Amino acid sequence: xxxxxxxxxxxxxxxxxxxxxxxxxxxxxxxxxxxxxILWLPILAEGECLSILDACFTATSALCVTGxxxxxxxxxxxxxxxxxxxxxxxxxxxxxxxxSTFFFHLFGWGISSRDRVxxxxxxxxxxxxxxxxxVKAVIKYALTFEILGAIILGARWALDYGxxxxxxxxxxxxxxxxxxxxxxxxxxxxxxxxxxxxxxxVFFALIVMGGLGFIILLRxxxxxxxxxxxxxLGLHGRLVIVATLILIIGGAILFAxxxxxxxxxxxxxxxxxxxxFFQSITARTAGFNTVDMANLSNATLLIMMxxxxxxxxxxxxxxxxxxxxxxxxxxxxYNRLRGGERVNIWKRTLPPKIxxxxxxxxxxxxVILLIFASLLMITQSSEISHQQSRGTFLEYLFEAVSxxxxxxxxxxxxxxxxxFGKILIIILMIIGRIGPLSVAYxxxxxxxxxxxxxxxxxxxxx
Numbered sequence: 001x002x003x004x005x006x007x008x009x010x011x012x013x014x015x016x017x018x019x020x021x022x023x024x025x026x027x028x029x030x031x032x033x034x035x036x037x038i039l040w041l042p043i044l045a046e047g048e049c050l051s052i053l054d055a056c057f058t059a060t061s062a063l064c065v066t067g068x069x070x071x072x073x074x075x076x077x078x079x080x081x082x083x084x085x086x087x088x089x090x091x092x093x094x095x096x097x098x099x100s101t102f103f104f105h106l107f108g109w110g111i112s113s114r115d116r117v118x119x120x121x122x123x124x125x126x127x128x129x130x131x132x133x134x135v136k137a138v139i140k141y142a143l144t145f146e147i148l149g150a151i152i153l154g155a156r157w158a159l160d161y162g163x164x165x166x167x168x169x170x171x172x173x174x175x176x177x178x179x180x181x182x183x184x185x186x187x188x189x190x191x192x193x194x195x196x197x198x199x200x201x202v203f204f205a206l207i208v209m210g211g212l213g214f215i216i217l218l219r220x221x222x223x224x225x226x227x228x229x230x231x232x233l234g235l236h237g238r239l240v241i242v243a244t245l246i247l248i249i250g251g252a253i254l255f256a257x258x259x260x261x262x263x264x265x266x267x268x269x270x271x272x273x274x275x276x277f278f279q280s281i282t283a284r285t286a287g288f289n290t291v292d293m294a295n296l297s298n299a300t301l302l303i304m305m306x307x308x309x310x311x312x313x314x315x316x317x318x319x320x321x322x323x324x325x326x327x328x329x330x331x332x333x334y335n336r337l338r339g340g341e342r343v344n345i346w347k348r349t350l351p352p353k354i355x356x357x358x359x360x361x362x363x364x365x366x367v368i369l370l371i372f373a374s375l376l377m378i379t380q381s382s383e384i385s386h387q388q389s390r391g392t393f394l395e396y397l398f399e400a401v402s403x404x405x406x407x408x409x410x411x412x413x414x415x416x417x418x419x420f421g422k423i424l425i426i427i428l429m430i431i432g433r434i435g436p437l438s439v440a441y442x443x444x445x446x447x448x449x450x451x452x453x454x455x456x457x458x459x460x461x462x
Contacts, residue, residue: 028063028064032056032063035062036056036059044077044081045076050071060426060430061408062092063088064433065318065406066182066433067409068399068403068408070415073085073184074184082185086172086175089176089181089183090142093181094179141214146171146206149174149178149202149205151170152198153169153173153199156170156199156202157170173203174206178209180210180211180286180318182286182408183287189288189289190278191292193290194278195275197274203286207288210286210316210318211313211316213314213315214315215315216237239324240323243324248280248284249280252273252279252280254300255276255279255280258300258303262295262296282409283407284307284407286407293409294411304409305397308404311407319405319406320432325361329359361436368436373400375424376399376400380413395411400428403432406433
């Protein structure tokens with residue numbers, strides 16, 4: 001008993017003294033380690049059990065809601081393994097810190113002010129919500145959307161697979177879609193239902209709702225109930241809604257135009273509309289696909305990578321640099337070109353710290369992607385001939401952007417990764433889920449505020 005008390009005291013002291021940013025990394029790494037050991041169990045495998053590296057890759061992809069796979073999910077796992085995978089998707093989508101806070105409250109354990117701050121930063125632009133109410137609302141809304149999606153999808157798939165199997169498929173894919181995970185129990189993802197309006201519309205709704213951010217969902221509910229007007233949504237809310245609509249509609253139009261003489265040749269208007277909107281929506285971190293990525297034109301793949309890099313909105317299940325970061329960057333460019341010193345959006349001025357943070361996220365993200373894409377090409381050089389190198393550059397760049405944006409789309413190279421290549425993608429998925437700036441802050445050495453001001457000197461730029 002004394003040993004247990006000493007261990008408990010040591011663990012509490014460790015979590016009390018660790019820095020907030022590093023705490024999140026520790027929680028994710030600990031969760032990934034535990035999930036790896038669970039997925040490694042032979043009782044969860046359909047045939048031969050996974051290697052430890054493949055189990056780690058799958059666990060990371062699930063908890064980071066990415067969807068990249070090195071094994072075929074429906075053939076590699078039995079029903080128990082699929083259920084475990086679904087639980088991991090739910091945990092990853094809601095966020096490790098959110099679930100930790102919920103269970104701490106459930107068991108009557110205290111929640112530190114540091115944990116409250118991290119929850120606020122994750123889900124709310126301003127600390128105006130009581131943290132436990134916010135966490136409960138997040139879980140409530142997630143379960144509500146997932147259950148509704150599971151019922152509709154289950155009813156549709158019951159026509160093809162029977163009631164029990166149909167409901168099971170509906171539940172798994174509803175959780176996977178709302179959490180923007182991209183895992184599927186079909187080997188070809190959702191390609192078999194590319195022209196099915198029911199399946200497509202439900203996936204549209206689940207992915208978009210999961211990618212808007214839980215605070216936006218709370219405010220939209222109040223607008224629907226007549227308790228709030230759209231103009232009272234706040235700058236953050238309006239930016240998220242407008243940016244999301246522009247990216248979805250713009251992405252779908254570009255996809256259709258660029259593929260009209262390629263994969264859409266001879267296809268009907270209904271299928272073109274469904275596929276274009278599906279790929280535009282799923283590219284921003286969901287990871288499902290209704291077409292083979294390898295068959296798309298280079299121009300389309302470039303558009304897809306841009307959408308993956310942008311990602312979803314803050315406080316959501318998705319990754320990427322986020323829609324608001326893009327909005328701030330574009331507003332910064334617009335205001336600077338007009339000679340303005342401040343960044344103004346819709347008669348509101350953004351604080352300099354928000355602008356600087358957006359710039360930091362953008363620059364750090366680009367640098368991370370360049371480094372990891374280069375390392376992937378180097379580590380995969382033994383698998384690539386010189387004649388193939390120019391084509392595979394695009395494939396591995398696409399893979400890196402997909403991992404960083406926690407998307408899960410691939411041009412088919414995930415299964416060809418070397419062991420070191422898999423490790424690189426694992427690290428990239430973790431960075432993408434936690435956030436590049438959060439990782440940079442966590443890894444930075446502890447130091448005081450810089451108070452020394454040196455003499456200014458100009459350099460030539462541009």
